[in-house]
Amino acid sequence: MPNERPDGTAGTTRPHQDHGIRWRLVRGEQSALAELYDGHASVVRGLAHRFLDDEDAADRVVAEVFAEVWATPGAYEPERGSLRSWLTELTRRRALRHLDESSLGPRARARLEERIRAASAAARADHMVTAMPGSLRTVLELAYVGRRDYREAAAELGVSEDETRRRLRLGLQLLSAAAQNGSEKAS
């Protein structure tokens, strides 16, 4: 299970979990709706907030996205990707619709669209941080969050300085690639 997050939360769901929850949603189990929300609401809300920079609008998008999934769970096709990426796409679409409904001038609109593009990249990078191999994530977090010099990080982790440099570079390359990938797909 290379993609399972160590805390076992739904951040990166495995395919059979996505299948299972879809099946339960189709059957109309309210407990599945609650699980869906608990596993994904913070991602959807964080994304919607980055897109729109407005807490109330973000909350409305959260409500719309989950209502859409609950109303038509059969629309999700596990063969085409994870539940999480489907929710991300629904969130992006809903956020764009909010923009369509707002009466923005062309320049403000262009700025917001740029913002959505950047936020999508950041969200993919975020996801990459949680999905990358633990050996890379640990050292990145130690360096970035813990503000350790790479030599200190190497000593703390008991790996060589060479290996620490390599891991940090590789981790950043993965983030950069994750952010780029989606923007190519979207454009």
Added chain:
Amino acid sequence: MSPAGDRKAGPEAGEAAGPEATGDGGASDEEHLALKSLLGVWALAVCSPEETAAVEAHLPRCAPCAGEARRLRDAVGLMHREESLDPDPLLRSRVLDGCLRRRPAHTPLPEWVAPYDAETARLDALLRDMGEAEWSAPVRLRWATGERTLTLCGVLAHLGSVDGLVATTLGLDDPLGPGAPRTVGDRTETAVERCRAHGPPFVRHKWRTQTRNIVRTAALRAHEAGLAVDFTEFRRPLHEALAGRAFACWIHAEDIAAAVDYPYGPPAPEHLARMVGFVARRLPEAVAARRRAGLAAPPRRLTAAGAPGRTLHLEIGGLGGGDWYVPLDSPAALASPEHTVARLALEDAEFCRLAAGHVPPREAAAGREGDDEAVHDVLWAVASLSRM
């Protein structure tokens, strides 16, 4: 591994002859490789000043490195995480209610499952924000007759081990395995001991999975709300037992939040009301137990089972409150408003904290009226229900 972004690199990279071309008048291949290996630590600014200077001298002369340096710096920018906007806890019920209006559930969550569902979700959301240091913070648990300090993992293991009694009643596996002890105390010891061998992710995952399984199974077996759950010391029908587990989850979530200095509010009023009910229904037995132990006043008069006897009117204020009538002379006596000899008034959350042992009965913010002894006995009886 080569970054997929190479294709999208800026003009400097586009001019380079090949990915490994140095385009550099000075640096040898060896120096170039050494500097290139520093790009990650340079982008994160976690290398020495000398290394920083060496990389920065190299970049203007080497297009491939300059391209990669820019991409890695951008990637560092992406690590800025502004998550944890602390979504309004009410958002969950608002969103879920909205969904259900649009498409009613085929298998709804019974109202008596809702407090457990909401409280476990709330604690899970709190745990999501915990960093490594917070996972090892000592959490102080207090109840009326004792206190104990556990790790956060230990608290979750304790909660999960008692929830396990509900799980097994529903036909789910015992989280402690077959042949595990049945008493709350022994189960807790076993679970706490066992979780020392596992890291936080494992313990959290086990706890969380069990809570979800309990919610799901209880909803599928909603017609069996009366199923008896045996907590050894007392037995409760499933619907009350789950309110009790929701109560324990909230109280320990407050303990955890206090240990890591996070704010944590009370449950939703309709859930608080069920917790109040869980406590209030156990009061007649608690008064009797204290009397048997010589801690409460003897009955003033012998009351035949089912006959009306002296009664305390418990008025719980707040949105989760209500009126409760507690028979004083015997649990078997009938409490009745006409035989009220004392009144005790408390807010809903204060009443629950008193029952959790978080507020000593002496200090409880309570309105008292009538027979002092009766008021005293009931206040102390509420507190006597608290456990680890």
